[in-house]
Amino acid sequence: MEMNKLKQWFDINKLSLNLKKTKIMLFGNGKVTTNVQVMIDNVYIESVYENKFLGVILDHKICWKPHICESKTGKEYCSSKKSKRHFGS
Numbered sequence: 364m365e366m367n368k369l370k371q372w373f374d375i376n377k378l379s380l381n382l383k384k385t386k387i388m389l390f391g392n393g394k395v396t397t398n399v400q401v402m403i404d405n406v407y408i409e410s411v412y413e414n415k416f417l418g419v420i421l422d423h424k425i426c427w428k429p430h431i432c433e434s435k436t437g438k439e440y441c442s443s444k445k446s447k448r449h450f451g452s
Contacts, residue, residue: 370403382406386414388423 373380380403387401387408401408413422413429420429 366401366403366408382408385409386411388412388414388421390423390425392424 370380382403385403385408387399387410389399389410399410401410413420415421420433422429
């Protein structure tokens with residue numbers, strides 16, 4: 364219901380909403396797994412757990428780990444953490 368109001372506001376103000384790029388993310392601690400289906404103009408909006416926005420990767424836990432692991436130095440850090448976990452170093 365609110366998403367339709369938002370879409371109407373976009374239309375009234377001559378703004379476009381790219382439904383192919385639009386995503387929905389619920390923020391929380393990850394303990395509750397709620398499957399939310401949002402539809403705008405008969406198009407289902409994809410639900411995601413993380414998304415890149417203006418070069419920053421946001422996740423549903425509001426944690427920096429996905430963003431850090433995506434950076435050049437972070438890839439080295441994350442891969443060393445994974446190898447230590449697998450090999451017990």
